[in-house]
Amino acid sequence: MLPFRTLINISKQSPVAVYLQIANSLVNLIRGGVIKPGVLLPSTREMADILQVHRKTIVAAYEELHVQDWTETMPRKGIVVSQRLPEIKPRTFKRERNKTGYENNAPFVFKSLLPLTAARATSSLTYKLVINDGFPDARIAPVSLLLKEYRRFFDDAASSALTMAGEKAGSINLRTAIASFLSGTRGLNITSQNVLLSRGAQMAIYIAAAMIIKPGSTVVVGEPNYAMANMIFEQFGAKLLRVPVDENGIDVDAIERICAKKKPSLLYVIPHHHHPTTVTLSAERRMKLLQLVRTYNLPVIEDDYDYDFHYNHNPILPLASADHGGNVIYIGSLTKFLAPSLRVGYMAAPENFIQQAAQLKLMIDIRGDNFLEEALAALSNAGHIQRHLKKSVKLYHQRRDMFCDLLENELAGVVSFTKPQGGMAVWATFNKKYSLSSISQRAAAHGLFISNGSTYNSGNINYNALRMGFASLNEKEMKDVVGIIKKVL
Amino acid sequence: MLPFRTLINISKQSPVAVYLQIANSLVNLIRGGVIKPGVLLPSTREMADILQVHRKTIVAAYEELHVQDWTETMPRKGIVVSQRLPEIKPRTFKRERNKTGYENNAPFVFKSLLPLTAARATSSLTYKLVINDGFPDARIAPVSLLLKEYRRFFDDAASSALTMAGEKAGSINLRTAIASFLSGTRGLNITSQNVLLSRGAQMAIYIAAAMIIKPGSTVVVGEPNYAMANMIFEQFGAKLLRVPVDENGIDVDAIERICAKKKPSLLYVIPHHHHPTTVTLSAERRMKLLQLVRTYNLPVIEDDYDYDFHYNHNPILPLASADHGGNVIYIGSLTKFLAPSLRVGYMAAPENFIQQAAQLKLMIDIRGDNFLEEALAALSNAGHIQRHLKKSVKLYHQRRDMFCDLLENELAGVVSFTKPQGGMAVWATFNKKYSLSSISQRAAAHGLFISNGSTYNSGNINYNALRMGFASLNEKEMKDVVGIIKKVL
Numbered sequence: 006m007l008p009f010r011t012l013i014n015i016s017k018q019s020p021v022a023v024y025l026q027i028a029n030s031l032v033n034l035i036r037g038g039v040i041k042p043g044v045l046l047p048s049t050r051e052m053a054d055i056l057q058v059h060r061k062t063i064v065a066a067y068e069e070l071h072v073q074d075w076t077e078t079m080p081r082k083g084i085v086v087s088q089r090l091p092e093i094k095p096r097t098f099k100r101e102r103n104k105t106g107y108e109n110n111a112p113f114v115f116k117s118l119l120p121l122t123a124a125r126a127t128s129s130l131t132y133k134l135v136i137n138d139g140f141p142d143a144r145i146a147p148v149s150l151l152l153k154e155y156r157r158f159f160d161d162a163a164s165s166a167l168t169m170a171g172e173k174a175g176s177i178n179l180r181t182a183i184a185s186f187l188s189g190t191r192g193l194n195i196t197s198q199n200v201l202l203s204r205g206a207q208m209a210i211y212i213a214a215a216m217i218i219k220p221g222s223t224v225v226v227g228e229p230n231y232a233m234a235n236m237i238f239e240q241f242g243a244k245l246l247r248v249p250v251d252e253n254g255i256d257v258d259a260i261e262r263i264c265a266k267k268k269p270s271l272l273y274v275i276p277h278h279h280h281p282t283t284v285t286l287s288a289e290r291r292m293k294l295l296q297l298v299r300t301y302n303l304p305v306i307e308d309d310y311d312y313d314f315h316y317n318h319n320p321i322l323p324l325a326s327a328d329h330g331g332n333v334i335y336i337g338s339l340t341k342f343l344a345p346s347l348r349v350g351y352m353a354a355p356e357n358f359i360q361q362a363a364q365l366k367l368m369i370d371i372r373g374d375n376f377l378e379e380a381l382a383a384l385s386n387a388g389h390i391q392r393h394l395k396k397s398v399k400l401y402h403q404r405r406d407m408f409c410d411l412l413e414n415e416l417a418g419v420v421s422f423t424k425p426q427g428g429m430a431v432w433a434t435f436n437k438k439y440s441l442s443s444i445s446q447r448a449a450a451h452g453l454f455i456s457n458g459s460t461y462n463s464g465n466i467n468y469n470a471l472r473m474g475f476a477s478l479n480e481k482e483m484k485d486v487v488g489i490i491k492k493v494l
Numbered sequence: 495m496l497p498f499r500t501l502i503n504i505s506k507q508s509p510v511a512v513y514l515q516i517a518n519s520l521v522n523l524i525r526g527g528v529i530k531p532g533v534l535l536p537s538t539r540e541m542a543d544i545l546q547v548h549r550k551t552i553v554a555a556y557e558e559l560h561v562q563d564w565t566e567t568m569p570r571k572g573i574v575v576s577q578r579l580p581e582i583k584p585r586t587f588k589r590e591r592n593k594t595g596y597e598n599n600a601p602f603v604f605k606s607l608l609p610l611t612a613a614r615a616t617s618s619l620t621y622k623l624v625i626n627d628g629f630p631d632a633r634i635a636p637v638s639l640l641l642k643e644y645r646r647f648f649d650d651a652a653s654s655a656l657t658m659a660g661e662k663a664g665s666i667n668l669r670t671a672i673a674s675f676l677s678g679t680r681g682l683n684i685t686s687q688n689v690l691l692s693r694g695a696q697m698a699i700y701i702a703a704a705m706i707i708k709p710g711s712t713v714v715v716g717e718p719n720y721a722m723a724n725m726i727f728e729q730f731g732a733k734l735l736r737v738p739v740d741e742n743g744i745d746v747d748a749i750e751r752i753c754a755k756k757k758p759s760l761l762y763v764i765p766h767h768h769h770p771t772t773v774t775l776s777a778e779r780r781m782k783l784l785q786l787v788r789t790y791n792l793p794v795i796e797d798d799y800d801y802d803f804h805y806n807h808n809p810i811l812p813l814a815s816a817d818h819g820g821n822v823i824y825i826g827s828l829t830k831f832l833a834p835s836l837r838v839g840y841m842a843a844p845e846n847f848i849q850q851a852a853q854l855k856l857m858i859d860i861r862g863d864n865f866l867e868e869a870l871a872a873l874s875n876a877g878h879i880q881r882h883l884k885k886s887v888k889l890y891h892q893r894r895d896m897f898c899d900l901l902e903n904e905l906a907g908v909v910s911f912t913k914p915q916g917g918m919a920v921w922a923t924f925n926k927k928y929s930l931s932s933i934s935q936r937a938a939a940h941g942l943f944i945s946n947g948s949t950y951n952s953g954n955i956n957y958n959a960l961r962m963g964f965a966s967l968n969e970k971e972m973k974d975v976v977g978i979i980k981k982v983l
Contacts (some may be wrong), residue, residue: 050622073808105842295888304604319562322522328526361606365605376833
């Protein structure tokens with residue numbers, strides 16, 4: 006007889022019932038070829054004795070094997086392993102015990118992606134302070150109002166309709182609210198049919214890129230650029246054509262020279278508070294760019310994630326609000342209004358593009374979180390989102406001034422930067438004497454997360470710079486952050 | 495002078511300040527080439543007179559144009575449109591007014607996707623009752639507990655660390671909880687490093703497919719199959735090899751014949767309560783399949799979305815729990831435990847696959863909703879998720895019996911079905927005399943959403959069948975649903 010005592014592991018601490026542990030162990034022995042088809046199992050009495058459990062437990066375990074079709078009852082013989090099961094070449098017990106399918110690397114071929122070079126902490130919980138990339142302050146978000154609205158849908162039987170019979174492009178109520186918001190604040194002449202909801206601006210960029218890029222496509226991007234956008238484009242097989250970004254934004258003359266030679270498949274621009282450098286694309290360049298777009302029918306992703314947070318004057322109207330012949334895919338986000346974890350973004354584009362994009366989104370994320378979308382629509386229609394936006398812009402404006410003063414006063418000669426006209430971060434270039442990677446390492450020991458800057462580097466260029474998000478830091482936190490940086494220089 | 499009175503539209507009802515409406519209109523006229531570079535604008539006094547607004551409003555509008563760099567001040571002359579702006583060929587005023595970039599279809603080429611044939615309502619709000627695809631009942635979800643946990647993170651400054659310095663594959667706490675849950679309930683020998691979190695099982699399928707499929711790959715699927723999975727595979731350029739599904743699940747002998755000829759790139763199986771037919775893959779076929787997987791090193795997506803809801807006996811251990819040599823990518827979901835809108839799924843796979851998959855997920859959805867993931871981890875660690883699961887399984891078991899009785903008693907001769915061993919839906923085939931598409935249409939008039947079945951059809955096959963989700967319907971709702979169907983036959 007097989008050494009069942011050794012082969013079957015029972016743990017009284019496990020939340021899994023003992024009878025089921027026994028049944029599962031037996032299934033594994035059958036599947037592994039240790040117990041072969043046709044083999045007679047010990048009687049329930051014998052097995053109970055071997056395993057030192059109550060006989061009823063074995064009866065339950067055998068019953069489980071039986072209903073799952075692993076065994077059959079032979080009259081006047083007992084319970085045998087089903088003869089219909091295929092026979093497995095037996096292996097040594099030793100090798101079979103605790104054998105797992107996940108010991109080794111995957112044996113099949115799969116796509117290997119470019120690594121994102123950002124240093125990531127193994128445990129985020131060791132950090133007391135974080136310099137993020139430019140995130141809103143979740144602490145001031147109208148989250149109680151939002152969750153109150155959100156909660157309602159869970160009690161309502163009719164909500165089920167939202168999930169099954171809802172719109173593929175996302176909640177029609179939220180899309181309507183966004184269309185009206187974009188038309189009011191940015192002059193976009195659109196309806197809800199031009200709007201697709203996504204998980205943050207990120208998914209909107211991914212979907213737009215998936216729709217337009219083929220292997221071998223060329224995509225014009227700024228240098229530097231939002232690293233994740235570059236990754237997406239390269240992921241789809243595009244060749245990046247990098248164009249300089251200066252204090253007036255992306256170099257439109259350089260884009261024109263590219264178009265004159267060969268029309269690229271796509272242009273990606275960040276007109277407000279470019280990521281990472283925070284510069285704003287000037288009015289002059291925007292007009293030139295519009296001409297190019299019309300002349301060449303050039304598809305553009307206008308990633309205007311930061312439009313609503315401009316402090317010096319009103320933000321400049323996007324390309325999407327002008328006559329662009331339907332070429333501009335406009336992308337933004339509500340995440341910046343609320344909290345980095347509440348990922349609701351949108352894409353505005355011609356209706357036929359939105360319809361196809363919605364089809365792709367369905368494959369990636371089905372219909373998203375309908376309840377959250379409906380709750381946000383309700384908050385927006387009641388004016389709460391707009392009120393919160395006003396309040397945040399005022400607060401972040403103050404925090405920008407406070408943070409820039411601190412950098413100037415406390416880190417002069419260490420950090421150079423241009424005060425951003427808006428947004429939630431300062432693009433801070435560190436003096437080459439101070440390596441960001443060692444600052445980052447040493448700051449961690451003081452409980453401060455600060456990027457080592459590698460995410461912002463591209464190719465061989467080491468900017469020794471990072472985006473320092475100020476919007477989520479209050480005055481004390483800012484001072485603590487700067488204090489730790491000074492200490493570890 | 496230009497007819498500014500006609501060109502500039504002011505609405506006192508608009509939430510946008512009047513000065514900004516005027517500034518934006520002027521920007522549009524400049525961008526459209528109606529007002530050319532170098533042109534002198536009317537004085538503030540004149541313009542105030544033309545537009546019948548206070549002079550201070552015009553001063554503010556001109557100030558706005560100036561800080562945005564659209565205009566410059568010429569000493570002793572006045573405000574002129576910036577001469578640095580490129581000149582635009584003027585158009586007629588008529589054509590320019592209310593010109594929008596989104597009038598027409600996109601003028602550039604983009605990917606056109608296969609349409610999903612499901613009939614979708616334009617407004618979900620007209621439905622009082624919904625027969626869904628097999629969703630849990632959101633009304634019984636422990637949502638108050640969840641939102642209480644969730645809420646906490648918004649007040650905590652340290653939460654910011656989760657968003658910036660967190661793990662690419664998702665919350666380490668939730669991944670650890672899931673690894674331990676999968677090992678306890680399914681015998682998977684994994685750690686958190688084998689787990690990737692996603693937005694529902696859907697995104698996990700998408701990511702796994704994106705990693706494995708190249709144009710021209712072959713993917714073995716059941717016929718019928720989960721339509722969205724087929725769409726994903728075809729989207730990535732795969733050729734589908736369709737294999738029959740009978741009452742014991744997918745035909746493994748047919749898969750063997752395919753492998754013997756030429757190894758396919760991927761196999762997609764749904765072992766429990768196959769979608770749409772609800773059949774369970776038998777123990778015998780699972781063993782044969784495991785042999786095939788080992789023999790051919792065949793990559794498998796095991797979509798076991800319904801494992802936790804089995805009523806007749808314990809569910810059968812997945813392929814992923816046996817020795818599969820690292821070939822099985824195991825996919826599941828917490829969405830079924832909670833509510834269809836709370837989309838948290840997972841993938842368990844070899845560590846190197848998970849690392850690359852996490853990289854792709856980052857591009858699609860950055861780090862997801864960290865707060866939700868942490869809140870779920872806390873609920874799971876406190877045992878709430880497990881308690882709720884037990885409660886739901888008991889309730890859905892009762893509802894399955896009740897619903898099947900109703901169908902048998904009230905719709906005999908109309909609907910044929912096999913009582914499912916688990917899951918949240920019955921695969922109901924309607925008698926050819928009764929066309930589902932007309933039933934669906936007529937039911938809508940009675941406030942009932944019932945699928946017309948087209949999503950479940952494939953190629954030329956019209957099954958005249960649908961999944962009737964019972965888990966989210968209480969007794970009264972079930973009776974109402976069946977009553978309406980009887981009425982509209």
